[in-house]
Amino acid sequence: ATQIDPSELQELFQETSANVFRINSNVTSLERSLRSLGTSNDTQELQDGLHATQQETNKTITTSTKAIKQLSEVVRGSSRVRQERLQLDRLKNQLSDAIQRYGAVQKKIAEKSKALLPTGQRSTKQQSPRTPFSDLPDDEKIFNGGDGTWQNQSQDQALLSEITEEDLEAIRQREEAIQQIESDMLDVNQIIKDLASMVHEQGDTIDSIEANIETASSNVESANEQLAKASQHQV
Secondary structure, eight states, rough: OOOOOHHHHHHHHHHHHHHHHHHHHHHHHHHHHHHHSSSSTHHHHHHHHHHHHHHHHHHHHHHHHHHHHHHHHHHHHSSSHHHHHHHHHHHHHHHHHHHHHHHHHHHHHHHHHHHHHHHHHHHHHSSOOOGGGGGGGHHHHHHTTTTHHHHHHHHHHHHHHHSSSSHHHHHHHHHHHHHHHHHHHHHHHHHHHHHHHHHHHHHHHHHHHHHHHHHHHHHHHHHHHHHHHHHHHHH
């Protein structure tokens, strides 16, 4: 088992606890940003903020999971198993809950960002509906050369003229943001999986140690009761 000074151990506990608080604070910030998506506040600055917050949170989660692993190894060989085990279990649960919250808000951000992209495209297309050739008046059919080719080309050009460079840039930025969010989500999901596996592995060992302690404590109490009864009989 890893050896560490008691003061350093508590410092590691405190640092990890502070990181959990930071993760939850970032999640709250992301939830606020989520409500701004698709509104007038949905700017490039908002997108940059989303990206920066997620990057910081990913790093904090990585640091925290490494700390939990180190703490688990220390507690495994500690003489103060019960007290530190309870402290570690509480911290593990808090970190796991924070990561789950983070994963959930990331998923919502990705889903809303995806929904906003096709909605904008559909609204643009709906501004210039095509008139089926069969519904055109006879004089327009003749003017169009007997088919709808000219009409369709004209409407295509009208549709394209409505999509400005700014619109295309906004679509491109949205697609990049979605790709970045999905990339971050994959990283976070892997971290959650690793943490869950580590917690299960370490938890089995620690639970076994605590069970042995409780059994030993019960045996001691039973022995004390028998000694007390023997003393009474002797009197």
